[in-house]
Amino acid sequence: MKFGPVPIEQAEGAVLAHATAAGERRFRKAHRLSSDDVMALKAAGVREVVAAVLSSDDLGEDTAAAKIAAGMRHRNVEVKPAATGRVNLHAATAGIFTVEAKMIDAINAVDPAITVATLAQHAPVEKGQMVATVKIIPFAVAASLVDAVVKICAGGEIFAVNAYRPVNVGVIQTTLPGVKPSVLDKTLRVTEARLSRSGGRLTAERRTPHEVAPVAEAATALARGNDMVVIFGASAMSDFADVVPAAIERAGGTVIRAGMPVDPGNLLVLGTLAGKRIIGAPGCARSPKENGFDWVLDRLIAGLDVTARDIAGMGVGGLLMEIPTRPQPREPLPAPQSARSEPRVDIVLLAAGRSSRMGGPNKLLALFDGEPLVRRTAERALGSKAASTIVVTGHQRERVRSVLSGLDVRLADNPDFADGLASSLKAGIAQVAPDAAGAMIVLGDMPGVSSKDLDSL
Template structure:
């Protein structure tokens, strides 16, 4: 079954002649004659209400973009986005908004501020609290595997996966288009979508035809600059600046900077703020670009923006390195850059430890403009979740997860605080 638009080609047939036993042909004909082989279902214009949940740090521009993308998705089938409600990322307000929108619309779509972590998470729980039923939570389709499908007051409710904020095709489209075309979508239907369905290749998986290395196909590897964040106040230390703590007799921030300089990255941009003169003194003599962030007290986002703004115009990506991670080596940084180059300079690359995401994170240039809209103590993680880009996790060991936010953690890592 495939919903189509007027004038759209729906199928092609390729005939490859070869010898086959007549009994097999007869068996195939019998199977085909036993049921419907192919059908076309027209779209029906629908009215859709949208709920977007909000957590601290989510920029309104991200929510506005989601509305534009959703409106464009509905326009292709003659649908209409009639109303939007923004609620806290909590079960009760989402349930209340869903009840109101289901009363006046044909369908409700909910964009959660964070990805569904289990079947009792905010979106599925809200559907049930409103008196609805969760038909399916999760689907074997990627991107889009965290979709939720439910019913409420005879209307369909979709908990959209994060990738649905992007116009790129994903599992959300597969379910949305079928519903708009009047097709019933069951839990079994969604389970079956993983068979020959939309399943994007994991960037790290070997392909049948390996692409040429970037250095052969494009003349050189994509340029990567490093943004080293060293503006924080070390508030959990109770006074001393953790970046000036000594590791093997050397300030932590200098040790980190030397490791970035020893990597394949072309340049290192250091963002300073709190105790900027002391931090800069600790970095004296190193070939660095120093950037002052006078707004460092506003949170991490301000330092990210200050650093990204100084990345070279021809850089394909920027690696965000935290100044307080003593376990990250030059070799680890190179591993991330190698994975980025293999992706053609288009994927997000994250350091990982035992399958859990950590730091550093390498952002492709396509995300730079989104960084400019971050606010507060928000880092790049939210951008990675909502932009729908390929993400490559590179295992680098404990270094990806060791930071020194507290005195105890710093001492365990071998550091000595200074006044």
């Protein structure tokens, strides 16, 4: 390929480097000039154009990108059509992204004209999210270079989205004097929200003393009917012979790894029992913020093995954002007058409407997966990073409030609910904390919205 100024008489078949006007006609960048185009440019007084002239062994940028993408082997990935020298590849399902880094490096070493970029290894992805892109830098590239890349692609699976599986999880929470039931209840909500993003389900919970024998007994029982068991200790692991790892071994299981180089998440324990995975959750897993527990849990739910060596290799990139509320932060907490590390946001959940378009029934009380819609939405709100959740009630307020029983929400009454949504907004905003930077308005009738969606917003 030759690039540069081209006399207009020689420009047929050339690819324009810039948008070019010919009277009222305008040719876009990357347009391939036909004989009629050349005549129009001549008539407009154009003497030369800046363009790329392809040789017989060149492939146009779209053709080259499409050929490379077609040569890739992957799973659960959708290939989009080529445009402007680029092919984007998207996740066909939610899951964990894995990539063969050596193959990507080899492709990018062939020639700077050909590039492939991907998400990081083990990145969690949503359905439809872009996971990789093939980009041809110039307007054309030698066919021999494309063939070299396709040959690399034939070497095996280059990347994949490992789909989440709807696993059943049993939870054990140990107790010590002074542990509040509300803390345990919140832990369950946060855990359910974590599982919901992958279609998992929390099937059972057992609360035991923080002692080896009762924890071992509960783990044995829960391992029988679940795919995985998660143990939340009332006290963080302080030794490899502490309660949680000792209970796994007493139950006949094996501790794969105690401790991980991810912070928050250092005190995680990973083991097996009766062929099932057991996770001793670090204290930070009681928070919805990302921590090392998420890294291990998501991989296991996606059907990926997690070994002691895998955990040992998580240190680079393992320093995550601090969770300000954890008891032992990495650094001393700032003085009270300092600005908050993150602005406070409260959720105002609107649940006062009359469901008039339903023709009678209150849609907020309709069951989704056996649970009233408004409760499902409130649980998703509580599982998010929002500081608090305010539920505005009005129509059938007593029925709505009854299905929210036991949830850590604040209730705001709107006696003027019949006047419309604005009155509910007013009632809800009035309950937002004075130090809040803002409020997120959440509608009670959107069952597909997850805690992660709210966090993204």
